[in-house]
Amino acid sequence: MKSEKITSPGPPRRWYEDACAAAHALDLLGERWALLVMRELIFGPRRFSELRASLPGISANVLTQRLAGLEAAGVVARRRLPPPASAQVYALTEWGMESEPIFQALGRWAARSPLHDPTLPFSAASLLLSLRTMLDAGRAGELAARIGFRLGEERYLTRLEAGQIAIAAGPVEGADLVLDGAPAVIAAAIYGGQPLEALEAAGALRVEGDRALAARFLTLFPLPPKAGLEKG
Amino acid sequence: MKSEKITSPGPPRRWYEDACAAAHALDLLGERWALLVMRELIFGPRRFSELRASLPGISANVLTQRLAGLEAAGVVARRRLPPPASAQVYALTEWGMESEPIFQALGRWAARSPLHDPTLPFSAASLLLSLRTMLDAGRAGELAARIGFRLGEERYLTRLEAGQIAIAAGPVEGADLVLDGAPAVIAAAIYGGQPLEALEAAGALRVEGDRALAARFLTLFPLPPKAGLEKG
């Protein structure tokens, strides 16, 4: 008789057979799109369609698979919203939230890449995450401020204090400064050296509140030098 | 006529169309095996066959592809050894070396995984990397020591000082303490709480030099608590 094809009882997915914890992290999060899905969840729960919209190029079935995989890994939890809105949302678990240093390490490293193209689409979560990643605590010094962001439909209130940035989704009321524009535009001001005035004149950005604070804020996020190519 | 299949002039690989630096890092390093190849190079150049041996499961053609991709990304450089040994080695570039925080973030995060299996094969690089990742600077205090490792054929001399560990491949002469055994055995002592005496009695480990230092050293690498499962 022919030998039956055994759907191996162990790992249905492909695992690295490696005790290294970093390799295990890649077992859990290393599939294509998985980390980007997590990135979009890091400032709060999101609906399926919101995730799809902020991840240009992901297809519905892959997003379904990734969410299921991340849920099985204990990284994402599915929540049903209270009765009024009967929609479902996906949220990071507490442990999932602790993945933020992974994004910071990846982002800090890739900021030196000669191939990095900052003109591609830029999600709100990416921008906020990049602020926390690239903030130069030395330059921030003792500066303390509440800075709000209006990014499309999304609202975030950030608190800069003691060289750190706390970020919360929600209304920007009471902020000392509010920046209103597409994530890519705000990134152009912070990382691309585009003058605020030019962006405002072009109608791409609105600055409300303390303009001196805005000018100072933009200087707090220096980029590292690009890596040079090395001879073989 | 039929439309020709265009092998796109740019990168034939799949990119995330995303300006986020972390996403770009995944463009460069996110393919299967890529980060594990880099991990094996982080303490020094390696030959093709050495890489293959320390990466159980990788196939020759995939390793070739990854090395080529990492070279194109500017992360790995190919070097030809001086005449006597006419072999080729692969080494991380300076920028490639700066990826270590990525491994630390991944490893620190995955150490909390309930699914992590520490009994799988464990490479020398993984062990050394884990020491730098998990060292508790507070517990190390002002302890300073030179600790050598004999891991199969490989030799490493580490210097513990000021709550940090420097690691260099090379002879262990002059170390205050030398641990000689398979990486998995040393990991069992450090992370698994296996008593040194038992491992020595079993012939799996040799301890040379300052035994009191050995006992103290083993306590410097506490593991975080496992993440609990969260209700949906």
Place this chain on the structure above:
DNA sequence: CTGTATCCGTGTTGATACTG
């Protein structure tokens, strides 16, 4: 011996269309 190229079976990914 070291490293690369090619073929092939299989599983994963991604685009479109479709259903509850």
Place this chain on the structure above:
DNA sequence: CAGTATCAACACGGATACAG
């Protein structure tokens, strides 16, 4: 809106054959 079904293209991993 939230996914599932289907299918084509590609990536992975194993074997083998080839080049220096």
